[in-house]
Amino acid sequence: MKMISKISKIVLALTLVGSSVFAQSIADAKKAIDAEQFQKAKSMLKNLTVTQATKDENFFYLGWVYILQEYPDSAKTIFQKGIAVNPKSALNYAGLGAAAFLDKDRNTATTNFNQAVALAGKDSKPYLYVGRAYLLNDVDGKVPAADANAAIAVLTKGKTVNPKDAEILVALGDALRTQSKNTEALSNYQAALDLDPKLAHAKVATGVIWKYANNFESSETEFKAALAIDPNYGPAYREWAETDVRWAFSDPKMASAKIKEATEQYKKYLSLTDLSIESRLRYADFLLLSGDFKTLQTEAQSLSGAANSNLKVYRYLGYAGYENKDYPAGLAAINTWITKADPKRIIPRDYVYLGRLQIASKQDSLGIASLRKAIAIDTTQVDVYPEIAKSLYGQKKYLEAAEAYNVFTKKGRGVKLLDHFYEGISYYFAYDDKKPGADSIIAKADSAFSYVNQKSPTTADAYLYRARVNELKDKDRNNIVGYAKPFYEKYIEVTNAKGGTPTDKVKKELAEAYVYLATYAEFKEKDMAKATENYNKAKENDPANKQVIAFFARKGGTAKGK
Structure with missing residues (x-):
């Protein structure tokens, strides 16, 4: 570059060709x-x-x-x-x-x-x-x-x-x-x-x-x-x-x-x-x-000060401002372009960059509206949906975020497994058993995580969240079916297969999985030995887990054999 x-520098050093004898x-x-x-x-x-x-x-x-x-x-x-x-x-x-x-x-x-x-x-x-x-x-x-x-x-x-x-x-x-x-x-x-x-x-x-x-x-x-x-x-x-x-x-x-x-x-x-x-x-x-957005910004700044400058330079300054993380300058430039240029010269990508700059400037609602405008003008701009979804997720508008990810995973180009994963997480956090359509949201979240599991069988987090989603299906806590059981088991298997010392975060997640299996063994299978074994494994990973503490308090001891 x-x-x-x-x-x-060469361009700036040269003077414009004037009228000659042609x-x-x-x-x-x-x-x-x-x-x-x-x-x-x-x-x-x-x-x-x-x-x-x-x-x-x-x-x-x-x-x-x-x-x-x-x-x-x-x-x-x-x-x-x-x-x-x-x-x-x-x-x-x-x-x-x-x-x-x-x-x-x-x-x-x-x-x-x-x-x-x-x-x-x-x-x-x-x-x-x-x-x-x-x-x-x-x-x-x-x-x-x-x-x-x-x-x-x-x-x-x-x-x-x-x-x-x-x-x-x-x-x-x-x-x-x-x-x-x-x-x-x-x-x-x-x-x-x-x-x-x-x-x-x-x-x-x-x-x-x-x-x-x-x-x-x-x-x-x-x-x-x-x-x-x-x-x-x-x-x-x-x-x-x-x-x-x-x-x-x-x-x-x-x-x-x-x-x-x-x-x-x-x-x-x-x-x-x-x-x-x-x-x-x-x-x-x-x-x-x-x-080369750094040089673009320099050249556009030079052009903006030239005589008979073309308004189009503000488009370049807007794009370059975003890519160079110069958000205030970029937002001012793209607003100048969009408000002063002939409306017929505005293209969908201008609204994409306007939206990005607004979101980067903490104007999320305006930014999402601009990104949606780009899509409304040109449906091929579907690839901006992850940006819309990320902003909505950050605002805890989980259902809207999930729906944006869903459109992208179905129609977008260059869709990654991570997009399916975040679609699933968004649906998971959007779940509310008191609202209509709750079962549908569970099904959509499960489908997204299932897709990740199929394409990447060693992605442990997808099993973990699939387990959490399926746990929501067990609405009768006194008579659980165990929908989550195979996924918690798979999470444990995949995580332990990686070897090494797990992070504190992973230890807490392993404890969560072992606690579920322990609870299932105790109350569904009536197998106290198996329940105790799993609670002990949970304790090894996270001694501060409230359910682990409650179990051993209830059983009157902390020894592994009890």
Whole structure:
């Protein structure tokens, strides 16, 4: 992580690239966009909208840069200027649809997409950008199926309009890739390269497929091939860096080397971009991805003080504040983000971190509400249920805690045996024989501990708590059935098998188990010798046990034979 930290110093030391003398052509502007040199592209396109003010495509590509930078309002203004220049500008209607799509206004987006296609005629580019717009909600390589299918449908039509549009083929491959249709995606990427062997984008896209398949060596081969085509193609270095981070998390033995390599690749990416606020925000995304929250906090603090700062830096400050245990700063930042940002830009994870920060700040009720809000927005956030449960358990709201654990153990990812164990404990403490549903709670607790026993037969505590739960079933103390007996016996067996000197806590628990067996022998089996034997074992572990003291007082002695 030290290497990552060095980038921050490099970034801060460099000044933003100002306007220079750039080649003033759409082709060069598009090349800059593809290379993620957004400031350079904007400078060229702003100039073109003045020097070639009657060309609607100049306005479209300028607006598209704003789309890629997630400024839909600015983009919309530019697209409307393009339509003012040419009321039949299919590209600018595609742009308006994209802006509405980012704003989550699906009806307006669809209306404008349809208008773009209706005006497209034999031009495949409007189809291309409608398709790309549907893919804007990419999260870790995935897009909602409905959006991806809409993209595939419109891009397929664009391919029919112009089968030799290599950009259409790459975009179609991207859409297919988001749905794990990798064979079809690769076919389209290769078709694009057949049309244009110098299309570095297609090579990078192929490498991304291998990244998500965890075939990291093949990914590297494709990124190197893209850089052989264009050594200054920044996105290849960015994807390579992100692939190295994924590799590091997938293979702990490679983690150190791959994080270092990722840092070097990202340094190269930054050197090839214009180091705009947006480029530095991408760097912040990389730091978030790689888990370097200390550097993320430093970089976000720097960004928050920069001119024309993006509110998004407060999201990073919130996340980093939590991970770095700087809870007051994190809570203030995430509240700033959630209250001041456009509500359409708030994502479920923002509420997850808000909830975590609130709980860490002893605002448990607010925190639980925030975590539940994240789940309500996105049901895939089910993995925050253990955090909800832990907070509720700490407040002694045992039944609510148990129910939260129960949802997680049924629907969560990465469920551990400990989650089942705490589900059982929560139900156990929630038991109240005076309330309706008490028997159901016993059954749920028993089921949770049973699962732990099945998966880990040497986990002694699960037998102990299962015994305690089953002891609750014996409601008639004068005529016990002995539901708990086999579980106390198993607890003793597993604990003694571990050898060594037990802790004071374990000794007390062993005494509890022996006392139960002694009581069962005395009152159920009428076997006083067996009862005495078990009471003696209980006494060896915990002489201060009240039932042990009572037994020997009742029997008038303390000798082992009595």
